[in-house]
Amino acid sequence: MADVAALAGVSSQTVSRVANNRSNVEEETRRRVLSAMRMLGYRPNTAARALVTGHFRALGLISFGLSSFGNARTVDAVTRAAQRAGYTVNMIAIESQTERAVHEAFDRLTMQAVDGIVLVEAQILDTPALRLPAGVPVVMADGDASHRHPMVDTDQARGARLVTRHLLDLGHETVWHVAGPEDSYAARRRTESWHATLKEAGASVPGVLFGDWSAASGYEAGRALARRPGVTAVFAANDQMALGVMRAMAEAGCRIPQDVSVAGFDDLDESAYLTPPLTTVRQNFDVVAERIVSLMIDQIESRGERSAAAYVVPELIVRQSTAAPPPR
Amino acid sequence: MADVAALAGVSSQTVSRVANNRSNVEEETRRRVLSAMRMLGYRPNTAARALVTGHFRALGLISFGLSSFGNARTVDAVTRAAQRAGYTVNMIAIESQTERAVHEAFDRLTMQAVDGIVLVEAQILDTPALRLPAGVPVVMADGDASHRHPMVDTDQARGARLVTRHLLDLGHETVWHVAGPEDSYAARRRTESWHATLKEAGASVPGVLFGDWSAASGYEAGRALARRPGVTAVFAANDQMALGVMRAMAEAGCRIPQDVSVAGFDDLDESAYLTPPLTTVRQNFDVVAERIVSLMIDQIESRGERSAAAYVVPELIVRQSTAAPPPR
DNA sequence: CGATCACATGTTTACGTGAACATACAGAAG
DNA sequence: CTTCTGTATGTTCACGTAAACATGTGATCG
Numbered sequence: 212m213a214d215v216a217a218l219a220g221v222s223s224q225t226v227s228r229v230a231n232n233r234s235n236v237e238e239e240t241r242r243r244v245l246s247a248m249r250m251l252g253y254r255p256n257t258a259a260r261a262l263v264t265g266h267f268r269a270l271g272l273i274s275f276g277l278s279s280f281g282n283a284r285t286v287d288a289v290t291r292a293a294q295r296a297g298y299t300v301n302m303i304a305i306e307s308q309t310e311r312a313v314h315e316a317f318d319r320l321t322m323q324a325v326d327g328i329v330l331v332e333a334q335i336l337d338t339p340a341l342r343l344p345a346g347v348p349v350v351m352a353d354g355d356a357s358h359r360h361p362m363v364d365t366d367q368a369r370g371a372r373l374v375t376r377h378l379l380d381l382g383h384e385t386v387w388h389v390a391g392p393e394d395s396y397a398a399r400r401r402t403e404s405w406h407a408t409l410k411e412a413g414a415s416v417p418g419v420l421f422g423d424w425s426a427a428s429g430y431e432a433g434r435a436l437a438r439r440p441g442v443t444a445v446f447a448a449n450d451q452m453a454l455g456v457m458r459a460m461a462e463a464g465c466r467i468p469q470d471v472s473v474a475g476f477d478d479l480d481e482s483a484y485l486t487p488p489l490t491t492v493r494q495n496f497d498v499v500a501e502r503i504v505s506l507m508i509d510q511i512e513s514r515g516e517r518s519a520a521a522y523v524v525p526e527l528i529v530r531q532s533t534a535a536p537p538p539r
Numbered sequence: 540m541a542d543v544a545a546l547a548g549v550s551s552q553t554v555s556r557v558a559n560n561r562s563n564v565e566e567e568t569r570r571r572v573l574s575a576m577r578m579l580g581y582r583p584n585t586a587a588r589a590l591v592t593g594h595f596r597a598l599g600l601i602s603f604g605l606s607s608f609g610n611a612r613t614v615d616a617v618t619r620a621a622q623r624a625g626y627t628v629n630m631i632a633i634e635s636q637t638e639r640a641v642h643e644a645f646d647r648l649t650m651q652a653v654d655g656i657v658l659v660e661a662q663i664l665d666t667p668a669l670r671l672p673a674g675v676p677v678v679m680a681d682g683d684a685s686h687r688h689p690m691v692d693t694d695q696a697r698g699a700r701l702v703t704r705h706l707l708d709l710g711h712e713t714v715w716h717v718a719g720p721e722d723s724y725a726a727r728r729r730t731e732s733w734h735a736t737l738k739e740a741g742a743s744v745p746g747v748l749f750g751d752w753s754a755a756s757g758y759e760a761g762r763a764l765a766r767r768p769g770v771t772a773v774f775a776a777n778d779q780m781a782l783g784v785m786r787a788m789a790e791a792g793c794r795i796p797q798d799v800s801v802a803g804f805d806d807l808d809e810s811a812y813l814t815p816p817l818t819t820v821r822q823n824f825d826v827v828a829e830r831i832v833s834l835m836i837d838q839i840e841s842r843g844e845r846s847a848a849a850y851v852v853p854e855l856i857v858r859q860s861t862a863a864p865p866p867r
Numbered sequence: 868c869g870a871t872c873a874c875a876t877g878t879t880t881a882c883g884t885g886a887a888c889a890t891a892c893a894g895a896a897g
Numbered sequence: 898c899t900t901c902t903g904t905a906t907g908t909t910c911a912c913g914t915a916a917a918c919a920t921g922t923g924a925t926c927g
Contacts, residue, residue: 212913222877227915235875257652258595259913261586262882269629269651277605277615278808287605290632299651300630301597304618323597323627324585324652426812451809458812480606481779484754484786486814540883550907555885563905587883590912 212253219247230255261324269299270507271320273313274331276304279424280479281397281449281494285331285352288500296504301325308394321347327507330354332395348510350503353397361510361519363502367397370492370525371404374446374474376412377490377527382535383444383472385414389432389456391448392423401448401476422452429455437463443471443536450475450482450491457485457532468534478528488530498523540581547575558583589652597627598835599648601641602659604632607752608807609725609777609822613659613680616828624832629653636722649675655835658682660723676838678831681725689838689847691830695725698820698853699732702774702802704740705818705855710863711772711800713742717760717784719776720751729776729804750780757783765791771799771864778803778810778819785813785860796862806856816858826851 212230216223221244228236229244236244247253261267270293277283290300301323303316313330320328327348349360378386388405391398402419409416420435422428429452436442437459447453453475457467465471467487475482478493502521540558544551549572556564557572564572575581589595598621605611618628629651631644641658648656655676677688706714716733719726730747737744748763750756757780764770765787775781781803785795793799795815803810806821830849 223913224878224915225876227913228876231915235873237875240875254646254650256590256913257650258586258589259882260915261652262584262590262884262913263915265882267586267652277611277618283605283611283615287611287632290605290630291634294631299647302618302628302630303622304615306619318582319627322582322585324589324595426809430812454809455812458814458816461814481754481782484758484783486786486789488786551883552885552908553906555883556906559885565905568905584883587912588885590883590914591885593912 212255215244215247215251215253218251219244257324266326266511267324268297269301269325270504271301271303271323271325271328272331273303273305273316273320273328275308276306279332279449280451281424281477281496282332284477284479284494284496285500288496289329289331289352289503292497292500292504296508298326298504298508317347326511329503329507330360332397348507350507350510352499352503353395355396361506361521363499363506363521364397364523365494365499365525366522367400367525368404368407369522370476370494370527371401371446372408373525373527374476374490374492375405375408377529378444378446378472378474378533379408379412379414381444381472381533384536385409385417386444386446387417387420387436387442389420389422389429389436389445389447389452391421391452393421395424398424398448405446422448422455424449424451426451426455426458428452430459432456433459434463436460437465444533445471445473447473447475450477450479450489453489453491453532454485457489468532470537472533472536474533482528483530485532487532490530490533491528493526493528495523495525540583542579543572543575543581546579547572585652594654594839595652596625597629597653598832599629599631599651599653599656600659601631601633601644601648601656603636604634607660607777608779609752609805609824610660612805612807612822612824613828616824617657617659617680617831620825620828620832624836626654626832626836645675654839657831657835658688660725676835678835678838680827680831681723683724689834689849691827691834691849692725692851693822693827693853694850695728695853696732697850698804698822698855699729699774700736701853701855702804702818702820703733703736705857706772706774706800706802706861707736707740707742709772709800709861712864713737713745714772714774715745715748715764715770717748717750717757717764717773717775717780719749719780721749723752726752726776733774750776750783752777752779754779754783754786756780758787760784761787762791764788765793772861773799773801775801775803778805778807778817781817781819781860782813785817796860798865800861800864802861810856811858813860815860818858818861819856821854821856823851823853 212223212226216226229241274282293300305312329350331352351360351362353364354362375386390402420432422432433456447456453473457473460471475489475491478491482489482491540551540554544554557569602610621628633640633644657678659680679688679690681692682690703714718730748760750760761784775784781801785801788799803817803819806819810817810819
């Protein structure tokens with residue numbers, strides 16, 4: 212910076228002003244400084260800048276890995292939204308979903324230079340125990356609204372209700388459910404809503420099968436379901452598990468949707484091209500991400516620690532994997 | 540830090556020594572300092588630290604988004620490998636794959652605090668023109684070995700050869716190919732190798748259909764292929780496109796694999812659960828990521844700018860989407 | 868025509884840390 | 898007892914920037 216100042220014949224402060232696009236610099240001076248910058252290949256030093264200003268224009272993001280497509284989509288969308296807002300994203304993937312791991316990641320990120328932290332797909336960690344160090348703004352993507360931190364999520368309950376109703380309306384007596392892991396908020400809410408919808412409709416509520424979001428776990432659940440007589444409709448808590456269920460059904464000689472209807476949740480880009488194309492609930496990851504980032508920036512800029520929960524409305528996408536039940 | 544020093548009754552330098560685990564601190568002093576740190580909730584300031592030391596223990600990562608599963612897996616693996624090495628990952632997703640966008644991302648990251656940059660799925664940007672600012676270590680994941688920067692990738696050529704040979708060995712007269720985008724190195728190498736393998740075998744080389752890695756583009760290609768008589772084997776350049784091809788074939792009334800064999804590339808976790816389970820080439824993303832990070836750290840620590848290329852061997856996974864051609 | 872003002876620019880300083888150097892002190896060697 | 902050596906600790910300083918304050922200059926207004 213000093214070199215640039217010398218070359219341009221101004222003080223370093225003026226260089227700083229130009230670098231930060233302040234208004235009170237004469238046009239001619241600005242040009243001189245800019246050309247000096249270019250000539251010397253000057254780039255502002257973020258560390259020094261952050262040391263003075265106290266902020267980094269960077270967000271931390273903690274997730275449980277990118278192998279679940281829902282997560283990957285969320286992370287992707289958050290990254291892009293953050294970028295649009297002028298923030299960089301510092302990512303940490305947690306292996307095990309323990310509270311200790313979350314704290315470690317947290318430590319790491321706050322030591323690293325971040326202005327706030329986004330927690331994606333928060334598992335149900337013992338809520339009161341998850342005392343994150345104060346002072347760092349946090350936004351949860353998926354999680355419990357009862358947390359101290361703002362939270363943004365798809366309206367899981369509404370989505371689950373949409374699919375369940377759809378299947379009941381097709382004439383199925385009841386709907387079986389392959390749930391996500393028990394310690395996931397999203398999974399739990401989908402399950403609860405499925406349950407409530409069945410009850411409201413006066414349908415019997417079959418036992419829940421649990422998976423871990425993976426196609427493999429869906430396959431296992433599907434095999435169990437295929438052995439059971441009278442299963443005509445299955446709602447899997449995400450598209451990957453739905454895929455596994457469909458595979459198991461196919462192997463068992465059940466046709467979809469003639470013999471069994473299968474529906475998922477997420478609407479991956481691929482879901483429209485499965486055989487058969489999958490009926491599912493579309494989550495609007497981009498809107499969720501947008502909200503997350505804007506809540507985050509509110510917090511960062513105002514230091515207000517107010518809690519808030521925003522739910523984004525999902526949409527039912529009916530394709531060919533669901534149909535009326537076979538005549539008895 | 541000053542507060543900690545005061546509380547522990549030592550100088551700030553001693554606190555610094557404790558924070559950095561230096562050896563020459565008496566055990567008793569160290570304990571006093573540590574407890575003072577805990578009491579005051581002291582955390583070292585990364586900005587100040589970086590300002591002095593000149594490094595951040597952070598890597599930048601530029602990718603073209605997480606919607607391609609191959610990319611998502613790579614990013615995930617790189618993040619984890621970096622973490623293991625004690626580095627954080629600062630991610631930027633590029634929208635358009637232009638050289639300008641790469642440069643912008645680059646600027647952003649170098650301004651942000653990173654010690655090196657990983658470029659994932661580098662498109663074929665005009666090589667000599669892609670003059671990245673010097674001084675920042677760069678490793679390319681996928682890319683051209685002729686670049687000035689070290690590069691790590693799956694041995695694409697070998698993988699493509701494996702599938703193509705597999706299909707020929709099953710008795711198919713030739714193999715059609717749905718390629719990835721023309722400006723992707725990986726796609727180009729898979730295509731070239733498919734071409735070469737056909738020629739060596741004395742098979743005719745049908746025209747290439749181009750997709751963009753998405754299932755939708757695979758579906759389009761599949762529809763075109765289904766209209767063409769005599770297509771008995773298709774090699775899609777990734778699993779997502781293979782999925783689309785299979786869908787199009789199913790819609791056209793072609794059975795897989797009885798009428799048409801379809802193979803992919805990547806081996807997503809889901810590919811084993813498609814209907815039918817997909818024959819594909821498994822990329823070892825974790826090994827690739829490990830190499831990338833270690834090459835990166837070599838560069839960061841030695842400042843050596845030597846170029847290198849590492850290829851990781853892929854593996855053919857035969858499932859049920861490929862079989863002998865139908866009798867004529 | 869002097870006071871006031873707006874605006875461009877310069878000077879000084881603090882941000883929190885670790886490197887380099889300085890100091891103090893204990894024990895060993897002669 | 899003196900000198901030397903090694904170890905624990907303290908002092909000073911620089912890292913590159915932006916904030917706060919100071920200065921200078923020309924225009925505006927009563």
